[in-house]
Amino acid sequence: MPEGHTIHRLAADHRERFGGRSVRVTSPQGRFADSAALLDGGVLEDVDAHGKHLFLGFAGRGWVHIHLGLFGKVNFGAAPAAPPADTVRLRLAHPEAYVDLRGPTTCALITDAEKQAIHDRLGPDPLRAGEDPDRAWRRVSRSRTTVAALLMDQKVVAGVGNVYRAEVLFRHGIDPYRAGKDLTRREWDAIWADLVALMREGVRLNRIDTVRPEHTPEAMGRPPRVDDHGGEVYVYRRATMPCHICDTEIRTADLSNRNLFWCPGCQTR
DNA sequence: AGCTCATGGCGAG
DNA sequence: TCGCCCTGAGCTG
Numbered sequence A: 001m002p003e004g005h006t007i008h009r010l011a012a013d014h015r016e017r018f019g020g021r022s023v024r025v026t027s028p029q030g031r032f033a034d035s036a037a038l039l040d041g042g043v044l045e046d047v048d049a050h051g052k053h054l055f056l057g058f059a060g061r062g063w064v065h066i067h068l069g070l071f072g073k074v075n076f077g078a079a080p081a082a083p084p085a086d087t088v089r090l091r092l093a094h095p096e097a098y099v100d101l102r103g104p105t106t107c108a109l110i111t112d113a114e115k116q117a118i119h120d121r122l123g124p125d126p127l128r129a130g131e132d133p134d135r136a137w138r139r140v141s142r143s144r145t146t147v148a149a150l151l152m153d154q155k156v157v158a159g160v161g162n163v164y165r166a167e168v169l170f171r172h173g174i175d176p177y178r179a180g181k182d183l184t185r186r187e188w189d190a191i192w193a194d195l196v197a198l199m200r201e202g203v204r205l206n207r208i209d210t211v212r213p214e215h216t217p218e219a220m221g222r223p224p225r226v227d228d229h230g231g232e233v234y235v236y237r238r239a240t241m242p243c244h245i246c247d248t249e250i251r252t253a254d255l256s257n258r259n260l261f262w263c264p265g266c267q268t269r
Numbered sequence B: 001a002g003c004t005c006a007t008g009g010c011g012a013g
Numbered sequence C: 001t002c003g004c005c006c007t008g009a010g011c012t013g
Helices: A004-018 A033-039 A112-121 A133-140 A147-152 A162-171 A185-205
Strands: A024-026 A044-050 A053-058 A062-067 A073-078 A088-094 A097-102 A106-110 A251-255 A258-262
Touching: A004 A044, A004 A053, A004 A073, A004 A088, A004 A097, A004 A185, A024 A033, A033 A106, A044 A112, A062 A112, A106 A112, A133 A147, A133 A185, A147 A162, A162 A185, A162 A258
Parallel strands: none
Antiparallel strands: A024 A088, A044 A053, A053 A062, A062 A106, A073 A097, A088 A097, A251 A258
């Protein structure tokens, strides 16, 4: 369930449970076995996250670069750990706790320079301190590409995925097919500020909630509900259902092989 | 048992 | 733009 908030939450959880500890490193599934052997017994001294990329720094031994892709999952547990499923790519363990990684797109041992190269090709991340939204604005404001596609481009903004993309455009009433260069500076600044707030809340709750207090089912006198993915949203995966605000049918379309969702009634700007 | 779909991203053409 | 990689849940039969 990985958008940027998930990765930053995972970074904090790794730091809390394994930071400063000597850890056993194994790869039951085998594909990370050689690197696991090099790392085994090392101290996890640093953890970093940028967009959807997670980095585990082992003192003097390099970084484990993890990208969950669409299917990757991380599972923390308390010792004693049960024998790992044969799909576990990476297991970290110490006498009190363990964590299993399954199904990642990437799990690789990299150098400081290789890590830096990844930072260099990613755009600013709303969840990293001191990021410069101007870098994103420069690209957005010069692009004929749709704002919907730009928000998913990790070189433009790092960490936004299909849910935040759909939801932030809804919250600002913006038609997803508008070209980036047709956005105003004011609109972009509002989108960025909203992403910062929404994604921070996502880290805190470990899920995506985007519905404003005045639009919750309780506030609108409707029966309570939680959307399929576990949070509460306006448009994501709500195709053909009525918009919470204007009752127009939520629409969906394919955009660069991903499902786009929007409300044609509310998103007219 | 087999199919489809999923909050992602890469490389080939 | 397409095919492909990673895994698992929720269907259908």
